[in-house]
Amino acid sequence: MIVLQEFTKYFHRNSINEVLALDRISLELRQGDFVTVIGSNGAGKSTLLNGVAGTFFPDAGRLMLGDTDITRWPEHRRAGRIGRVFQDPMLGTCGALSIEQNMALASRRGKRRGLGMGVRSGSRDGFRAQLQKLALGLEHRLRDKVGLLSGGQRQALTMLMATMVRPEILLLDEHTAALDPGTARQILSLTRRIVEERSLTTLMVTHNMNQALELGNRLIMVHRGRVILDVRDEEKQRLTVDDLLARFYEVQGEAFSSDRMLLA
Numbered sequence: 001m002i003v004l005q006e007f008t009k010y011f012h013r014n015s016i017n018e019v020l021a022l023d024r025i026s027l028e029l030r031q032g033d034f035v036t037v038i039g040s041n042g043a044g045k046s047t048l049l050n051g052v053a054g055t056f057f058p059d060a061g062r063l064m065l066g067d068t069d070i071t072r073w074p075e076h077r078r079a080g081r082i083g084r085v086f087q088d089p090m091l092g093t094c095g096a097l098s099i100e101q102n103m104a105l106a107s108r109r110g111k112r113r114g115l116g117m118g119v120r121s122g123s124r125d126g127f128r129a130q131l132q133k134l135a136l137g138l139e140h141r142l143r144d145k146v147g148l149l150s151g152g153q154r155q156a157l158t159m160l161m162a163t164m165v166r167p168e169i170l171l172l173d174e175h176t177a178a179l180d181p182g183t184a185r186q187i188l189s190l191t192r193r194i195v196e197e198r199s200l201t202t203l204m205v206t207h208n209m210n211q212a213l214e215l216g217n218r219l220i221m222v223h224r225g226r227v228i229l230d231v232r233d234e235e236k237q238r239l240t241v242d243d244l245l246a247r248f249y250e251v252q253g254e255a256f257s258s259d260r261m262l263l264a
């Protein structure tokens, strides 16, 4: 279980450029919750994921992972417990290393010892078996440099690597947005399979409302650093893209009128 309590983040605090990116967010993710996160540009979605990953410490509030308060844990200390996939396929893997070296590093994520990139022959069979499940032929290319792979292949490998050490939470930040539609669909079905098979607690940011409705058991909408919609299970299944668009327009209208009031 992961719990955010009144989690708050400002950028450029006490300056003319101050932004309240997360405004006292309280959110409780149950074990196995697969939450899709939507919201307009600048709503605070990536900041939410960065806050959980530990890219920064919040200005106020707490973050609990199970029974542990990790609010002040630096990013590297959380790494063994959190998996992350970014929009850019280049970010999750090292292009200069081979597929098996990347996987060896991922399999040791969060462990203190043995950070070398040597690959034990025993591990190699396991890597091959995992790659086979991707059905991309990568199991025959263990020694190829990852830099030679396509964006989609690289993102599939990143998904695998982010979940090799079972993460207590998986963070997916628009991880299919840079891919062509066909490849994006493949990565999404891989995502669904990995998350469901292993019952991973997941936060997935997407701008694609169909994706947000199709995947996961729960959906949240973020607006101006706050969660303004939080639906799960049957209620989520009943939602349509039109419902979501209506909610978007409603809050944007509200934002617009409050801006006008401020400017008046």
Ligand SMILES: Nc1ncnc2c1ncn2[C@@H]1O[C@H](COP(=O)(O)OP(=O)(O)OP(=O)(O)O)[C@@H](O)[C@H]1O
Pocket: 011, 012, 019, 020, 021, 039, 040, 041, 042, 043, 044, 045, 046, 047, 048
């Ligand atoms: N490092 C930073 N320094 C200053 N301001 C930042 C920083 N990161 C984010 N912000 C601001 O915080 C707010 C939330 O940004 P965030 O990137 O979380 O939005 P988002 O919902 O992910 O948007 P998008 O869909 O456009 O990626 C925005 O106003 C943004 O400009």
